[in-house]
Amino acid sequence: MKTPKLLLPFLFFLLIIGCSKDSANPDDGTLGVDKSANLKALGASANELLSDAKFTSLTIEVVYVTGFKPTEAALNNLTQFLSNHTFKPDGLTITTRAVASSNKAPFSIEEIAQIEKDERLVYTTGDEIAVFIYVADGSNENDENNKVVLGSAFRNTSVVLYGKTIENISNNSNSTAKSDLESVVLNHEFGHLFGLVDVGSPMQVNHEDSENEAHCNVEGCLMTANIEFGGSIIDMVDTNIPELDDFCINDLAANGGK
Numbered sequence: 271m272k273t274p275k276l277l278l279p280f281l282f283f284l285l286i287i288g289c290s291k292d293s294a295n296p297d298d299g300t301l302g303v304d305k306s307a308n309l310k311a312l313g314a315s316a317n318e319l320l321s322d323a324k325f326t327s328l329t330i331e332v333v334y335v336t337g338f339k340p341t342e343a344a345l346n347n348l349t350q351f352l353s354n355h356t357f358k359p360d361g362l363t364i365t366t367r368a369v370a371s372s373n374k375a376p377f378s379i380e381e382i383a384q385i386e387k388d389e390r391l392v393y394t395t396g397d398e399i400a401v402f403i404y405v406a407d408g409s410n411e412n413d414e415n416n417k418v419v420l421g422s423a424f425r426n427t428s429v430v431l432y433g434k435t436i437e438n439i440s441n442n443s444n445s446t447a448k449s450d451l452e453s454v455v456l457n458h459e460f461g462h463l464f465g466l467v468d469v470g471s472p473m474q475v476n477h478e479d480s481e482n483e484a485h486c487n488v489e490g491c492l493m494t495a496n497i498e499f500g501g502s503i504i505d506m507v508d509t510n511i512p513e514l515d516d517f518c519i520n521d522l523a524a525n526g527g528k
Contacts, residue, residue, distance in 0.1 A: 307394040308402070308427045312462060313470025315426040318399055320356050320464055320471075321526025325399035327360035328352065331392040334405035336368045338433035344452035347511060351457045355464065355514070355527050360397070367391075375408020375434070379422065382406070382430045394427065401463065403456070405433040421455040423462035431455055453511045454492070461493050464527065466518050471525040477517040491515035 307315075318324050330348075332340060345364055352362050369389055374381050385404055392400045409432055410419035418439075421431045436455065440448035465471030467478045467486050479487040482495035492512040514522070522528065 303393060304395075305393050308390075308400065308425065310426040312423055312426060313465040315399065316463070316465030316470035317526045319401075319427075320522055320528075322357040322359055323526060325394070325397055326358060327363070327398045328356065328358045328401070329363040329365070329392055329398055330401045330403060331390065332364060332366045332403045332405065333369055333389050334366065334433065335371050335407035338405045338407050338437070339366060339368065340405060340431070340433075340452050340456075341449040343447075343449035344456060347449075347453040348456045348460070351460065355519075355522055357526070357528065365392070371407050375406065376411040376413065377406055377408060377430075377432075378411050379424055379430075382422075383424065383428075386428055399427070401427045401429065401460075403429045403431065405431045407434050408432065409435050420451070421459050423459040427463065429456075429459045429463070431459075450511060457511065458492055461514065461518070464522055465525060466493050466514075466521060468521075471521045471527075473517070474520045474524050475517055477515075486515060486518055488515040488517060491518060493518050 319328065332345070334340065345366075349362060349364065352358075356362075372381075372385055374385075382404060385406075386402055389404070390402045392402070394400045410422075413419055413435070418435050419432055420436055420439075421429065423429050431452065436451050437448060440446060440451055462469065462484065467473065467484050469484050477487055479485045479495055485495040486493040488494065490512060492514050519528075
């Protein structure tokens with residue numbers, strides 16, 4: 271599993287947002303609900319998410335622990351990011367719903383997958399593809415004193431944000447807004463669902479970071495493993511969420527996106 275990491279102290283943040291290429295064990299669980307389309311490996315639905323060849327609409331189910339609802343600004347930024355890079359003529363829908371804490375923090379990815387199994391209500395059906403986002407009220411079990419996980423994409427339509435960790439970082443920064451951190455993590459993890467880098471959307475030109483699999487080697491790209499929040503870079507992120515570079519955009523375009 272790739273783990274996003276954050277280097278402290280708070281005056282200088284080195285953020286490594288990651289993904290998990292190892293999907294948790296599939297289990298279709300609920301009788302009568304076909305979950306098979308949402309139990310595939312990371313990147314397996316890249317073309318389906320990007321293009322309108324099979325699915326003409328996209329719905330995103332955001333399930334958050336009470337008190338950790340994503341900011342409206344972050345959800346609006348995500349909507350714009352998706353509109354910029356996908357073809358969904360019948361629209362994009364984001365729903366939000368609060369749930370009680372599982373009281374299982376810190377979390378393994380297997381525990382997050384179990385929470386998804388228990389809480390997810392919306393699955394891919396007909397011409398609509400569905401994505402599940404869980405915002406946890408705790409941290410990842412692999413967090414260390416100087417390295418913390420902010421989020422992870424796992425399976426083909428599943429994302430987790432560690433909301434408590436994001437909140438703690440934002441609270442200890444004078445200039446980095448919570449909505450900006452959420453936006454960076456959400457957009458980055460959707461980049462992995464879109465198959466970046468080389469996990470479902472083949473590279474048109476080799477731009478994978480040789481030291482960080484599934485990440486881009488172009489400085490400043492949204493899909494780099496390292497995003498710095500320090501000094502003037504914090505000021506930049508306050509008004510400009512990192513974007514995909516041309517190599518990543520070309521990969522998406524070649525796989526049905528834009």
